[in-house]
Amino acid sequence: MRAMTYRGPYKLRVEEKDRPRIEHPNDAIVRVQLAAICGSDLHLYHGMMPDTRIGHTFGHEFIGVVDEVGSSVQSLQVGDRVMVPFNIFCGSCWFCARGLYSNCHNVNANATAVGGIYGYSHTTGGYDGGQAEYVRVPFADVGPVKIPDWMHDEDAVLLTDAAATGYFGAQLGEIAEGDTVVVLGAGPVGLIAAQSAWLMGAGRVIVVDHLAERLEKARPMAHAETLDYDEHDDIVVELKRQTDHLGADVVIEAVGAEADGNCLMHVAGAKLKLQGGSPVALNWAIDGVRKGGTVAVVGAYGPVPNAVKFGDALNKGLTLRMNQTPVKRQWPRMFEHVRNGHLTPREMVTHRFPLEAIADAYHVFSAKLARCIKPLILPSAS
Numbered sequence: 164m165r166a167m168t169y170r171g172p173y174k175l176r177v178e179e180k181d182r183p184r185i186e187h188p189n190d191a192i193v194r195v196q197l198a199a200i201c202g203s204d205l206h207l208y209h210g211m212m213p214d215t216r217i218g219h220t221f222g223h224e225f226i227g228v229v230d231e232v233g234s235s236v237q238s239l240q241v242g243d244r245v246m247v248p249f250n251i252f253c254g255s256c257w258f259c260a261r262g263l264y265s266n267c268h269n270v271n272a273n274a275t276a277v278g279g280i281y282g283y284s285h286t287t288g289g290y291d292g293g294q295a296e297y298v299r300v301p302f303a304d305v306g307p308v309k310i311p312d313w314m315h316d317e318d319a320v321l322l323t324d325a326a327a328t329g330y331f332g333a334q335l336g337e338i339a340e341g342d343t344v345v346v347l348g349a350g351p352v353g354l355i356a357a358q359s360a361w362l363m364g365a366g367r368v369i370v371v372d373h374l375a376e377r378l379e380k381a382r383p384m385a386h387a388e389t390l391d392y393d394e395h396d397d398i399v400v401e402l403k404r405q406t407d408h409l410g411a412d413v414v415i416e417a418v419g420a421e422a423d424g425n426c427l428m429h430v431a432g433a434k435l436k437l438q439g440g441s442p443v444a445l446n447w448a449i450d451g452v453r454k455g456g457t458v459a460v461v462g463a464y465g466p467v468p469n470a471v472k473f474g475d476a477l478n479k480g481l482t483l484r485m486n487q488t489p490v491k492r493q494w495p496r497m498f499e500h501v502r503n504g505h506l507t508p509r510e511m512v513t514h515r516f517p518l519e520a521i522a523d524a525y526h527v528f529s530a531k532l533a534r535c536i537k538p539l540i541l542p543s544a545s
């Protein structure tokens with residue numbers, strides 16, 4: 164089969180690889196119909212994630228057709244069209260029993276923190292991902308869901324991560340009625356976080372980024388006020404000025420460890436890898452939220468980011484909430500919101516690439532060229 168493979172930082176190829184096989188009776192093999200590139204894939208692409216091995220196939224957002232099932236699979240049949248959450252999880256361990264699907268204890272021999280993720284290096288289990296013609300789906304009775312007839316394929320693929328993560332970020336914010344919610348980052352995750360904040364009772368939603376096309380998208384798509392941090396000497400001061408000088412009730416951090424906005428920290432942290440990333444956005448969140456407020460972090464961080472203003476968070480009495488998204492837990496309510504048009508994930512899709520052009524797709528998305536917000540990958544178009 165054809166599959167995207169990692170060849171080193173900023174180097175990807177599409178190569179011939181063995182078609183995945185059933186390795187366990189509860190596996191399924193899915194023929195991928197539509198995949199996406201996530202902001203998280205950029206951390207792999209940039210060589211920021213440890214133990215990203217040569218030859219690894221990325222891709223944790225995908226939908227497709229069940230091509231083969233293992234002997235114990237009961238809920239799926241060959242031919243079913245499925246959407247697959249980015250988490251690989253067993254559904255029955257202590258953590259899964261409590262809905263912590265992203266922290267499943269049975270799927271990742273390499274870590275005690277994160278569970279399994281498709282195509283996300285050996286730090287999350289070493290599973291090959293869905294930017295390929297076929298993918299092996301473990302625990303096929305647990306993760307995948309048949310795509311409802313009414314659901315658009317592009318909404319379905321975005322619900323497997325980006326949209327679910329935005330919604331989860333808003334949920335982690337514990338928004339109370341009338342709250343002022345600031346969303347840092349207007350990528351796919353931040354845009355859906357901003358839409359979701361209204362559904363959870365926000366009175367005001369302010370989105371911060373520095374890419375004009377993304378802020379332009381945030382206004383009609385999420386009815387948000389927008390701030391370009393490049394236009395302000397100190398974005399935290401500006402946020403305070405706009406929120407009675409007290410700060411926002413809730414800040415959702417949808418940026419992660421490769422944040423821009425403080426050149427020194429970005430170069431020292433993200434580029435030279437001295438600090439396990441650059442906590443600029445995290446610190447803006449801690450500084451920009453009011454005392455006693457909540458910071459919800461869905462932006463991705465490595466294990467040890469330094470120079471986080473932890474003492475300020477403590478002294479302000481903040482609530483910090485974070486996790487990788489337990490995607491399937493969000494789906495029942497999200498399906499209703501998508502069906503009713505309250506959440507519109509596919510509105511942020513700007514680009515569609517055939518699998519054979521995936522190296523271009525990564526370059527365009529990573530360098531934020533051509534007003535790219537969310538690129539999709541079409542394996543069959545190749």
Ligand SMILES: NC(=O)c1ccc[n+]([C@@H]2O[C@H](COP(=O)([O-])OP(=O)(O)OC[C@H]3O[C@@H](n4cnc5c(N)ncnc54)[C@H](O)[C@@H]3O)[C@@H](O)[C@H]2O)c1
Binds near residue numbers: 202206350460461
């Ligand atoms: N927790 C999870 O389960 C989960 C799931 C998906 C994505 N993520 C993470 O969420 C983050 C966002 O994902 P995405 O797909 O939207 O990525 P993206 O790269 O498309 O978007 C990130 C946005 O942040 C902006 N930005 C950079 N520095 C900033 C700063 N200091 N302040 C405000 N904005 C800033 C960028 O201009 C960009 O628009 C990434 O770190 C990704 O790894 C986490």
Ligand SMILES: [Zn+2]
Binds near residue numbers: 201202203249325
């Ligand atoms: Zn992702």
Ligand SMILES: [Zn+2]
Binds near residue numbers: 256259266267268
């Ligand atoms: Zn589990």
